[in-house]
Amino acid sequence: MRIILSICVIIAFSSESLAQYWFGPKIGVSYIDHVYQDKTYEKDSFNVDNDINMQFGFALSYTATDMYAVYGEIVYERVGKSLTDKETDGDKVTASMTNHFISVPIMLRVTLGTVPFHYYVNGGPRLSYWLGGKGEHDLESFAEFPPVSDEDGNALPVEYKLAFNSDNSSPGDFRTAFVSEPNRLQFGLTLGGGMLFDLASGGRLMLDFRYTWVHSNLATNTSRDTNLIRGSSGDADFYRENLEYYNNIATVGVAYLFSYSSQLKRKGKSTNKESNKKKKK
Numbered sequence: 001m002r003i004i005l006s007i008c009v010i011i012a013f014s015s016e017s018l019a020q021y022w023f024g025p026k027i028g029v030s031y032i033d034h035v036y037q038d039k040t041y042e043k044d045s046f047n048v049d050n051d052i053n054m055q056f057g058f059a060l061s062y063t064a065t066d067m068y069a070v071y072g073e074i075v076y077e078r079v080g081k082s083l084t085d086k087e088t089d090g091d092k093v094t095a096s097m098t099n100h101f102i103s104v105p106i107m108l109r110v111t112l113g114t115v116p117f118h119y120y121v122n123g124g125p126r127l128s129y130w131l132g133g134k135g136e137h138d139l140e141s142f143a144e145f146p147p148v149s150d151e152d153g154n155a156l157p158v159e160y161k162l163a164f165n166s167d168n169s170s171p172g173d174f175r176t177a178f179v180s181e182p183n184r185l186q187f188g189l190t191l192g193g194g195m196l197f198d199l200a201s202g203g204r205l206m207l208d209f210r211y212t213w214v215h216s217n218l219a220t221n222t223s224r225d226t227n228l229i230r231g232s233s234g235d236a237d238f239y240r241e242n243l244e245y246y247n248n249i250a251t252v253g254v255a256y257l258f259s260y261s262s263q264l265k266r267k268g269k270s271t272n273k274e275s276n277k278k279k280k281k
Helices: 002-014 040-045 262-280
Strands: 020-036 046-049 051-063 068-085 094-114 117-139 157-163 177-179 185-198 204-214 230-232 234-240 247-259
Touching: 020 068, 020 204, 040 046, 051 094, 051 247, 094 185, 117 204
Parallel strands: 157 177
Antiparallel strands: 020 051, 020 247, 046 068, 051 068, 068 094, 094 117, 117 157, 117 185, 185 204, 204 247, 230 234
16 A cells, blocks of 8 residues: 555656646445455344445546556445344344445556547555444334334334444433444555546546455444444343444446646746737837
8 A cells, every 4th residue: 555655646746747637526336245254144143235325526637647647536425234134033133224434545547548538447545434324223122112103102113323422322312323433434445447538528538447345344343332222121122233344345437527737837827928028028
């Protein structure tokens, strides 16, 4: 990772005279796989579905030469998870969770091809910040001790919001799931490639494919209050979410990029200065 970042910095400062910037909005669709530290969790206890979700944000490319560039993004990402328990002797559980992240990948890009079609490969580190989340779960025991019910007294699934501080938690709080030891800053590695199409308008259309390996678990399970949801009978009925997992993410994205050239801007200033000199004479 240090090598990639060092190369990006060298490129950014070594070719300023040829610098061209491409920037614009980006949207994408992600396929997300949840990888648990406990390998028996999905094998013996729960069926955990992979997730298809979305991202959107802003892309920026610093092109030092026709071949080399530093590319980065700041994007909002949604990551969902749903699970059902397998046939066991315990309480039947159905649960879902949606988490929200701000992610910043920074990559070294190598571009080949000629106008109007280019293709590229890129890779580099990715940092994400966990903003928060919400979810819903339904336990078999809620039928007897419903934390939430309808007008007829029938149990309803419990909807909750995540909180990262359990200091003010109470046994009767069914609407908050506490994460005592979250890894809110997540680290990952991104690799991928794609295509660039030069448009008559002067912009570029980018079609991007990438895969991200996230190396940080969402949280630890060492605390008793970790994502703890209590039933109406207090500590006798509760569901504790397993948060010791990370996500591998495959993404397809599209961006529209505008261009800005520092070299052309300087030429424009020089031309203006010459024109002013002639007028003074």
